[in-house]
Amino acid sequence: MASIFATLLVLVCLFLILEPLIRKKSEAESVEQLLENHELEFLQLRERIYEEIRTLQQEWLIKSVSEESYKTEIDRLRLEAAALLRDQTAGRNKIVELQSDLESAIGESR
Amino acid sequence: MAELGTMAVIVALILAVYGISITFAGFKFQNDRWILSGKRATLAIPIALGLATLVLVLAFLNNDFSIKYVAQHSSLSMPRIYTWVAFYAGNEGSLLFVAFSLSFVSAIAISRSKISTGNHFAATNLVLLLIIGFFVLVLSVLANPFSQLPSTPVDGKGINPLLTHPGMFIHPPLIMTGLIIIAIPFSNAMGALISGQIDDQWVDSGRFWGLIAWSMLGIGLLLGAWWAYTILGWGGYWAWDPVENAAFMPWLGMTAFIHSIMVQKRRGMFRLWNIVLINISFSLGAFGIFINRGGPVPSVHSFGASTLGWVFLIFLGITVLGSFGIFFYRLAYLKSKTSLESYMSRESSFLVNNLLLLSVAFITLWGVVFPLISELWTGTTLTVGEPFFNKLNGPLLLVLIVLMGVGPLLPWRRSTRKSVINALAIPLLITLVFFVTLLLYKIHKPVALISFTASFFVLASISQEWVRGSISLSKSGGHHNYLISFIKLLSGNRPRYGGYIVHIGIVLLAFGIIGSQFYNLEKDVILSPGQTATIGNYQIKFSGTTTVPFNDRTERTALMEVSKNGTLVTRINAWQALYPSFSMLSTRAAIHSTPxxxxxxxxxxxxxxxxxxxxxxxxxxxxxxxxxxxxxxxLGTLLALWPISRKNIQIETS
Known part of the structure; x- marks a missing residue:
């Protein structure tokens, strides 16, 4: 019984660590994954900015921040959100552009 | 069974070594496949250590005394319910528990990370694997819980009687897991430094795991105080024992960290300071493990001690040198986005809070290491007693309580003198009324009076924040349902209001400490059956004893009647048991508890x-x-950790 469990343990562990090395196309290397990672990074940053905006708005409503601080902070967050959206679009376009360049280069070489 | 357990630990070691190597190579050569394989190694280690844990638990359940550890920590007469406690009652088992819980939590943390490529992820995973690898190496080479005896004894020695208490089911696991979970935010911070991606990306994850570690340590410490109060028999709950301090110091460090990280999240400040704090907290955690495992100072917790102190001392040395070495290497990149604008702001109050917490931590550290240093230099062991800690830490903790009341009333960035006076006026007025009430109730001891008043001030300022906030939200929503507004207020800023609920808990704790430290009555008496002793307004009558023999112990119960001004209040039993195999007299106090x-x-x-x-x-x-x-x-920690729903974000977007 013990040897069956031991063998099973070794097999499961081997599968887990070797699978990323032997699979034909690594998920980490696909363009889709690259795009997904890119989107995830921006989503996390966006969530943080929205959270900050909401917290700030509530603090302003309950008069926990001064009018002046609120305006300065909300302007900073707006700028951050705008810059983020700009970077997100630019990054996404760059990846798609690179992919299409790559596809056409492969097509030409064939 | 023992062979399966040993093999599972060895598989975990191989996985750790493999994970470290492939992750390092993936990091060095920018190979995402290798980094992913390293991630899988982190995910596989808890499977192997989980199997080892299961094998050890089964060995206890089956009374497999061929395994040395099982024979040392259980017996045929041990109630089955204590199997779980026996599992971590000694050095080897508790190390297996630490290694398993660290690997399990690391696997969750690594899986939670949505992005599993890139240098930051690889460096974080590498640091985690190095820490897990250390514990698994100690387990496999120096403290194998599955080592077997040459001949199987008929019965085991039994569980340490001090551990047969309900608090022991949760207190040690919470403390051990809390200490080791600090490794997660520590690895995140180190990952950011090593990879050079020194932005604020690690902040959310650092805060999340920091809060979990902090709350586990806090609840673990409180349960430990309860255990000491009911079982150790001196009527107290905290003795500044080295092992208590070993868990208390990292808790203080983490308290500073979870406050300070909010400033980085909110204002982009304290980036350098937060790395220092997490380094200090993890180093203090490593020091705690050294004190607990190495047993260089006498403690009521000596059942966990071993001869492995030197191993953990090396671990502590590498941790301190490594973490601060990387920190200084990247120091130039750790500049904050903004700086302090005013000393009258919330971020300033957080900074003062941090400095006070660290002062208490370092005073406590000095009290713990002083006997070691004195023994090393003079050859004489000196003990640092309660008065040292109380005299030095007491005033600092009192200032911290005052700050808990003032800090939340200060706005971010800066404030005017007028706005501060406006914010403080009502809480101070209510506190003044409380102060006068205390005087009328003859609370005249100056320190107690100040401490009670300071604690109440925190409650007054939190109440003002909640009432003001609920009224403002009701007005802005155009309705008068203050309960709905209050719920909206809490859910709108969960980290802040979760923190306030925790502060209420700390105030209640302070009330208990102040009351019991300054107004307790104590008396040692010899009573014959039927005799009565008086303490305060109470009369305690001793009705006699009953004795019941068991296989492993002889239990004696003293039957007591408690009356107040001649009226019977309760009948309670004080208990003691003699364990011949441990040459130990274990006690349980009879406690009649009221608010x-x-x-x-x-x-x-x-x-x-x-x-x-x-x-x-x-x-x-x-x-x-x-x-x-x-x-x-x-409750406060859960509220602070509760995630913001995507739905809310969509509403904000629109």
Whole structure:
């Protein structure tokens, strides 16, 4: 019984660590994954900015921040959100552009 | 079975070594496949260590005394319910528990990370694997819980009687897991430094795991105080014992960290300081493990001690040198986005709070290491007692409580003198009324009076924040349902209001400590059956003892009647048991607990005549509130950790 469990343990562990090395196309290397990672990074940053905006708005409503601080902070967050959206679009376009360049280069070489 | 357990630990070691190597190579050569394989190694280690844990638990359940560890920590007469406690009752088992819980939590943390490529992820995973690898290496080479005896004994030695207490089911696992979970935010911070991606990306994850570690340590410490109060028999709950301090110091560090990280999240400040704090907290955690495992100082927790102190000292040295080495290497990149604008701001109050917490931590550290240093230099062991810690830490903790009341009333960035006075006026007025009430109730001891008043001030300022906030939200929503507004207020800024609930818990804890420290009554008496002793307004009658023999112990119960001004309040039993195999007399106090005060009776010893007995009688005011603090800490932490739903974000977007 013990040897069956031991063998099973070794097999499961081997599968887990070797699978990323032997699979034909690594998920980490696909363009889709690259795009997904890119989107995830921006989503996390966006969530943080929205959270900050909401917290700030509530603090302003309950008069926990001064009018002046609120305006300065909300302007900073707006700028951050705008810059983020700009970077997100630019990054996404760059990846798609690179992919299409790559596809056409492969097509030409064939 | 023992072979399967050993093999599982060896598989975990191989996985750790493999994970470290492939992750390092993936990091060095920018290979995402290798980094992913390293991630899988982190995910596979808890499977192997989980199997080892299962094997050890089964060995206890099957009374497999061929395994040395099982024979040392259980016996045929041990109640089955204590199997889980016996599992971590000694050095080897508790190390297996630490390694398993660290690997399990690391696997969750690594899986939670949505992005599993890139240098930051690889460096974080590498640091985690190095820490896990260290514990698994110690387990496999120096402290194998599956090592076998040359011949199988008929019965085991049994579990340490001090551990047969309900608190032991949760207290040690929470402390051990809490200490080791600090490794997650530490690895995140180190990952950011090593990879050079020194932005604020690690902040959310650092705060999340930091809060979990902090709350586990906090609840674990509180449960430990409860255990000490009921079982150790001196009527107290905290003795500044080195092992208590070993968990208390990282808790202080993490308290500073979870406050300071909010400033980085909110204002982009304290980036350098937060790395220092997490380094200090993890190093103090490593120091705690060294104190606990190495046993260089005498402690009531010596059952976990071993001869492996030097191994953990090396681990501590590498941790301190490594973490601060990387920190100084990247120091130039750790500049904050903004700087302090005013000393009258919330970020300033957080900074002062941090400095006070660290001062308490370092004073406590000095008290712990001083006996070691003195022994090293003079050859004489000196002990640092309670008065040292109370005199130095007491005033600092009092200032911290005052700050808990003032800090939340200060706005971010800066404030004017007028706005501060406006914010403080009502809480101060209510506190003044409370102060006068205390005087009328004859609370005249100056330190107690100041401490009670400061603690109440925190409650007053939190109440003002909640009432003001709910009224403002009601007005802005155009309705008068203050309960809905209050719920909206709490859910709108969960980290902040979760923190306030935790603060209420801390205030309740403070009430209990102040009441029991300044107003307790204590008396040692010898009573014959039928005799009565008086303490305060209470009369304690000793009705006699009953003796019941068991296989492993002889239990004696003293039957006590508690009356107040001639009226019977309760009948309670004080208990003691003699364990011949441990040459130990274990006790359980008889406690009648009410919000006002505890009546505490300890059955110290039976006199040679076999009838009369020595008792320690205590009246401990307000201790009940200390235990009520626990649920507040849990509730507040849960609220602070509760994720923001995607739905809310969509509403904000629109």
């Amino acid at each position: 006002k005060e505890d009546i505490y009776i300890m059955f110290s010893e039976l006199q040679p005549d076999g009838k009369s007995a020595v008792f320690r009688l205590l009246i401990n005011p307000l201790v009940w509130w200390m235990w009520v603090a626990g649920p507040f800490v849990i």
